[in-house]
């Protein structure tokens with residue numbers, strides 16, 4: 001913790017139901033060492049009382065540019081801040097920023113700001129996908145406003161889709177990452193990531209698969225892109241996708257498709273992270289027609305799929321870095337060390353299903369890193385984005401070590 005030590009952060013809250021999460025965000029920013037002041041739009045005060053933010057930040061909270069306190073707070077606060085983050089950022093606030101309107105405290109501060117600006121959008125799925133919002137987001141990105149990817153899930157409207165504000169811990173990690181991006185050794189490095197499950201066809205409508213969602217790999221792709229690496233993500237069949245448009249996404253279905261795509265990009269990659277949950281076996285024959293349910297029993301004969309990490313490990317040159325994952329249902333230290341050797345990895349991230357909160361489809365992970373020199377590093381239960389940040393820090397260290405060898 002403490003990576004935001006001494007940073008002056010201005011937190012702008014606009015009127016969305018997600019405003020309650022900003023109270024947690026305020027706390028999380030403070031825990032990381034930042035000094036935080038809060039401003040709100042009038043509408044945001046309908047969702048959360050300014051008093052909540054005042055009590056935690058220990059500073060007055062401003063939400064009115066004209067009648068309340070001194071009129072030029074927006075100038076003073078904008079110049080005071082090292083970073084301005086708007087969370088939640090509603091479609092309305094985003095539109096105001098795009099057009100340069102300044103009729104509330106948050107939009108007035110944006111116009112007067114000179115520091116890096118981050119926005120964590122929050123809105124309903126259709127509002128998020130509306131061409132007006134798409135175009136506003138593009139405009140703000142072209143002005144170097146960093147848009148924190150929205151989450152996918154159930155929304156206050158009862159609909160399901162994209163538009164949820166990122167979780168406070170995630171926002172803090174993204175801020176930390178971006179603030180150290182200028183000096184990262186990953187800048188302009190080519191990072192290749194495999195992620196998600198693979199589907200192995202049985203017939204035109206059925207397949208063998210697993211319950212990986214690709215969350216960990218997508219978090220790694222987002223974090224690498226945040227450090228200005230050139231990221232290619234080879235992504236198996238999953239509903240999720242990264243929010244950062246700079247990430248090149250190659251969609252694949254089967255293990256053999258994934259091998260083909262990975263081989264293509266591996267030659268030029270500096271760092272390859274194998275986070276995909278590749279199906280180990282596939283049906284020996286794929287029926288061209290849908291198999292009829294005539295008998296009481298059906299026998300599938302399965303054959304082994306290629307091991308992508310192993311194959312790439314054979315081709316790896318001495319400048320390339322390979323990171324592998326091991327997901328075991330037992331504590332698994334021995335398996336992790338064995339994989340490190342067999343697949344020619346520089347580091348293996350071990351997640352044990354024996355630990356609560358680790359594994360597929362959850363937002364958290366509890367990892368231990370194993371390195372070639374017999375060293376290991378154990379971490380507490382963290383969000384996948386925090387684990388991604390830890391993995392990238394370890395990769396940066398490996399790059400520095402390789403350089404000095």
Ligand code: C5P
Nearest residue numbers: 274275276278306307308309324325326
């Ligand atoms: O042997 P195991 O499947 O446990 O190894 C896991 C590691 O190997 C992960 O990094 C995974 O992405 C990679 N792997 C692969 N191709 C396979 C199987 C696993 O790249 N066919």
